[in-house]
Amino acid sequence: AVPNTELAEAAGLAIENGIAVDERLCTSDPDIYAAGDCCSFPLPHYGGRRVRLEAWRNAQDQGALAAANLMGAGETMVSVPxxxxxxxxxxxxxxxxxxxxxxxxxxxxxxxxxxxxxxxxxxxxxxxxxxxxxxxxxxxxxxxxxxxxxxxxxxxxxxxxxxxxxxxxxxx
Known part of the structure; x- marks a missing residue:
């Protein structure tokens, strides 16, 4: 599968095998978060290696984390694929x-x-x-x-x- 990143690219966001996000799911624009199949993120259990996971649980976990962080939680992605x-x-x-x-x-x-x-x-x-x-x-x-x-x-x-x-x- 190839992530649809055209909108993110048009917005000037960093792209690296999907929309590049940090451990809090924040994009290169501090006001924009991305979650799910479209984003690549660093995995702490694998030395910060950047991956993109195409699985429902990942999308669910990331959606909840992105929402929490939009509200100021400042939490990081720690789940195991x-x-x-x-x-x-x-x-x-x-x-x-x-x-x-x-x-x-x-x-x-x-x-x-x-x-x-x-x-x-x-x-x-x-x-x-x-x-x-x-x-x-x-x-x-x-x-x-x-x-x-x-x-x-x-x-x-x-x-x-x-x-x-x-x-x-x-x-x-």
Missing amino acids: WIWSDQYEFTLQIAGLADGAETTVRRDMEEGAFILFHLDGEGRLIAASGIGRGNAVARDIRLAEMLIAAGAKPEPLALASPETRLKKLLAA
Whole structure:
């Protein structure tokens, strides 16, 4: 998808793979904010790397944040990217961004479901992707999302073991 940035360009706003915004979703004009699929923004969990996410939850989160900041909140974007897709009877869920991963650990679950945990070179969990029937991976992907947000460095063997409760890793 290509973001429609013609109006922003005509207004003189900075464009970088979409309307460029800062961590508060403010454009290069301090009186204009942008949110959703049309804007690229820095992700704090990935060293400030600028991305543009085309997912409903991102648009929802950013819309609320932009509105709050227009009212003077001064809050920053801190959510971890998350998407899902139904593929017939299977649901695919992804938290984080896996590019840059140096290690991938697989956790097999019941009824053929599995999750792949992606760690960077320092052992930090940067993404998790899972597939299964219905909501088979939903809880663990949500917990992985929280581990990513916390900058966790879980042991790969613990991630691979279905007996390890991710909630316990989060508490550690």
